[in-house]
Each structure stands twice: as structure tokens, then as C-alpha cells.
Amino acid sequence: MAKLSFPVGPQHPALKEPENLRFSVDGELVVDADIRIGYVHRSIERSCSERNYVQDLYLCERVCGICSNAHTQAFCQAVEKIAGVEIPERAQYIRMMMHEFERIHSHMLWLGVAGHEIGFETLFMYVWRDREVIQDILEMVSGNRGHYAMTMLGGVRYDITPEMVTKIREGIAFLRQRAEHYADIATTEATFLKRTVDVGPISGARCQTLGAVGPVLRGSGVGYDVRRAFPYLKYDEVEFEVRTSELCDVLGRTLVRVLEVIDACDIITQVLDMMPEGDITTRFPRKVPEGEATARVEAQRGELIYYVRSNGTDVPERVKIRTPTLANLPASLEMVTGGYIADIPITFASIDPCFSCTDRMVVLDDVNSGDSRTMTWPELVKLGRRS
Amino acid sequence: MTASELIEQIQAQYGGELTEANASSEVEVWVGVPAVDVQKMAQYIVDSWAPVHLSTITGNDRGAHIDIIYHFVADGVSLNLRAAVDKAVDAIDTITPIVPAAIMYEREITDMFGVTISGHPDPRRLVLPEDWPEGDYPLRRDDSGAEEGEEKNG
Numbered sequence: 001m002a003k004l005s006f007p008v009g010p011q012h013p014a015l016k017e018p019e020n021l022r023f024s025v026d027g028e029l030v031v032d033a034d035i036r037i038g039y040v041h042r043s044i045e046r047s048c049s050e051r052n053y054v055q056d057l058y059l060c061e062r063v064c065g066i067c068s069n070a071h072t073q074a075f076c077q078a079v080e081k082i083a084g085v086e087i088p089e090r091a092q093y094i095r096m097m098m099h100e101f102e103r104i105h106s107h108m109l110w111l112g113v114a115g116h117e118i119g120f121e122t123l124f125m126y127v128w129r130d131r132e133v134i135q136d137i138l139e140m141v142s143g144n145r146g147h148y149a150m151t152m153l154g155g156v157r158y159d160i161t162p163e164m165v166t167k168i169r170e171g172i173a174f175l176r177q178r179a180e181h182y183a184d185i186a187t188t189e190a191t192f193l194k195r196t197v198d199v200g201p202i203s204g205a206r207c208q209t210l211g212a213v214g215p216v217l218r219g220s221g222v223g224y225d226v227r228r229a230f231p232y233l234k235y236d237e238v239e240f241e242v243r244t245s246e247l248c249d250v251l252g253r254t255l256v257r258v259l260e261v262i263d264a265c266d267i268i269t270q271v272l273d274m275m276p277e278g279d280i281t282t283r284f285p286r287k288v289p290e291g292e293a294t295a296r297v298e299a300q301r302g303e304l305i306y307y308v309r310s311n312g313t314d315v316p317e318r319v320k321i322r323t324p325t326l327a328n329l330p331a332s333l334e335m336v337t338g339g340y341i342a343d344i345p346i347t348f349a350s351i352d353p354c355f356s357c358t359d360r361m362v363v364l365d366d367v368n369s370g371d372s373r374t375m376t377w378p379e380l381v382k383l384g385r386r387s
Numbered sequence: 388m389t390a391s392e393l394i395e396q397i398q399a400q401y402g403g404e405l406t407e408a409n410a411s412s413e414v415e416v417w418v419g420v421p422a423v424d425v426q427k428m429a430q431y432i433v434d435s436w437a438p439v440h441l442s443t444i445t446g447n448d449r450g451a452h453i454d455i456i457y458h459f460v461a462d463g464v465s466l467n468l469r470a471a472v473d474k475a476v477d478a479i480d481t482i483t484p485i486v487p488a489a490i491m492y493e494r495e496i497t498d499m500f501g502v503t504i505s506g507h508p509d510p511r512r513l514v515l516p517e518d519w520p521e522g523d524y525p526l527r528r529d530d531s532g533a534e535e536g537e538e539k540n541g
Contacts, residue, residue, distance in 0.1 A: 038515065043525065046525055046526055209438075210488055211487075211488025224440065224460075229463060294465065296442065307458070320443070320446075322442060326491065327442075327488070330488070330491070
């Protein structure tokens, strides 16, 4: 039987971002997948080497709307490393808190979307209602619901007041309790299990070979987390577990994310307990001495890496960004291959893709034969009914 | 493993051939090799410390040559492997058969810098649109780079 290829996109099958997917199917089974991206390429790396460090900070924040804080953290981490600037302790704790706030909001956003993809709209509604709590906290702390602009070179922009601490503790207690409830739903609710167990399977070894990162890698049992592997800020001083799951499917990735929300709540509580009084900024030089550095952070989608090379002026020579979605794309194409067409949206959603961050490449698992012909409607019906 | 142990191990094996070898922290090292040795070095890294994670590959135009930096994580150490590609050669061997995760990162290098990746299994264009002019590389800082104020697909 001839393979049938059909395009999906540039509208995304799961999220509201453009890229083009091409699936080859045999009946309802996907036998091959290919992706074409680049629709939202914005030349950010090039633009960074034509602007000064402060301007670049704003630019990097806008690489992604969901993980904006992770980008500014990684950029500042690299530049501060080159400049040899140590930021005040209190600022490090506040940055950590922002990092975990962002993880909570992103994972909850994802869980809602996952519910939506499998037709479980109730879950979507509840999760997004609860997510407003963390959004309110973010707005209270930074003044913004997205693009918080909290991280700046040499520290953070705003301090946390005692009134805020009370509200954060209240909100976090509520979110932790809700996350436990969602962990319960994910493991017991038949509607959810039917659509996630054994869907989008990939082994841990395969994930490692293909360079996957974050919850995708950990959902297949490989415990690589930058917060533990290369501790930055004060992550070596707080207790948390690197969550993994041996399930290697969409459910495994879901569980890792939900449990990470619970962990993030615990990390924030520890940070609030440990945070010393003091300055939140230190003086940062306008010109950065010549040098180069890499910075890895564990963004909510996985390892995010920045490479910065400075040349002694106030403009960096090169800023290189690799976002987690790009690293996860080859793995995601393997996940959909061999599965059903109906599982494509949830499988793609399970890597939590972000194409505005990624837009850089095309991946091809296998080149299609190139033959094309038009199928009649009865032929299509016949093809669809093949077992 | 610590960064200094890793450097010692590499130097014991390839001491004379390295163009640089230094530790920037306890968990990060920078190692340089001639561009022709990049496959050999990637194979050595994979054989010695598997499973190895390749985070990404950075390109940087340094004037006469283009720096290609492979950012590995090997046994808990961030290993940055640098190869300088002479612009007169403008090509480097692929490491994709050895490290499959490199497939997209290498294509990005070709797209952005015009460095040919010899033996790459899928050397098609990556980031850039199909109608992007040949011989025009956005991140290159010489004649074949984009000019000031130049607009593509306006």
C-alpha cells in the first residue's frame, strides 16, 4: 500500500505557533514525520551582537514569552561570569524564586493545554483557574504577568517586601495542594490515562542519543537536571529531588511536570526561609572585559544554554542561544512515528514545544519518496478503514 | 570527575595535538583541536565518557577563521571543544554519525556561517527560507555576511 503524506501547519497542531509538519501515514498509523520551522525566525543572535549588554537583556527576555526569566537568567549568568561580578546573596535568592515561579506557571499552563489536547476541557479550566494564583504573585512581585524584567545585570530590579512574603506563602500553599490533586488525577483518572499511557513512547537511551532535555528526558528515566548537575544561584543549598519517571510516554512527562510544580513550591518555601536581608543589586560595568563563557540553566522545558563572547566593549561579539525545544525536536519526531494520527497533538504537546524560541531548523527523519498523486474520496475512506 | 582530571586524561592521550586545554572552573573545560581532528576527538569523547550529552554547537566569525565550539557534557563536566575552521578551507567533518544529536546544530552552522559540513547525512537548508540568496550568511562578518540595513524578503 502506498504511503500517504499530508501537511499540518504552518498552524501548529497543538499550540498557537507556526511551523510546518509533514506526516506520512499508512491508514491511521504515522510511519514518518518531518518538520519545517523558521516561520518566526527573528535574527535575535545577530541583533544581540549589534546592541549593548543592557539592550541585549531586553532582547533575550523576548526570545520566549513563557520562559522569559530563564533567558535573562542565562544571559546574565554568562555575562556576569565574564565580568567576574558576584551578585548579592539576596538577589540570588530572589532570582531563584522568580525561576521557580516561572516553572510553576509554565507547567500549569502546559497541563491545561495537555487537557485541552485530549478533549479533557474540565482539566483545562480548573488548571488555568488555579494558574491565576501564580500569575497574580508574579504581577505583585514584578509588575508584569509576563516578561517580568526582574533580572538585571548585577542583581534584580525589585525587592520582596514582608507583605509580599505573606501573600506568596499563602499562594504557594494553595498551589501545592492543587498540584497534589492534579498528580492524583493524572494517575487515576481513566479519561486521562486512556490518552496518555503508552502514547508517544521513547526510551531513555534514545532520548540521550538524540540530545533531548528537560521533562522529556526525565520522563524517560534519565535524571539530568541542570539545577543539580551544574548548580547555579543557590540551588546547591536547597533540597529538592530530580524527578524522573520510567514510563517513557506522555504520562511519564506529565507526572514529571506535575511533581516539579510541587517541588518548585517547596523550593520557594525554603528560599523564603533562607533569604537574608541586604542589597539586591551591585554595580555592573558598562564595558565587559574580553572573554567568553557558557551558561546553562534548567528552564521549565529543559536545559537552556547561552554562549557569550565579549571583546572589551559594551557590545558582545557573539551571543549564541540554544533553546530546549530545538534539542527535543528529533525526539518528538520519533515519538509520533508509529503512533496514531489522533495522538499527534498530545504527543507534540508533550515536549512543550515553543517555536518562537526555537525557530532555527528543519529536521528530517527520512526523505519521502517524492511521488505524488491525488486520491479519490472512496480510496481515502478505504485507506482510513484499514486496520 | 573534576575538570582537571578530564584535562589530564585528554592531555595524556592527545597532549601535543591540542591547541588549548584549560579549566575555567571546577566543572568546565575548554579544549581546542585542529579542525581536521574533530571526528577523532568526538569519537574519543563518546568512547571515554558515554553517555555524552551535546548541548549545542556554536559558530563565531573571528576574522581569518570561524570558531566552531561543541558544548558537551561529559561525566558531569561541561566540555567545550573548539575547532578553528580556516576561511580558505571553509569546511569541517560532520560528527553526526558519532553524536546523532549534532544533526540540526551542524545544519545551523552551514546556514549561518557557510561552513560546509563534510559528510553530513542531511545537508539541506535549515533556518533560512528557500528563496534566501546563495552565498549570503547572516552571522558572517565578511563580504558574504549581511550588510548594514540590508533587508531580505522585505
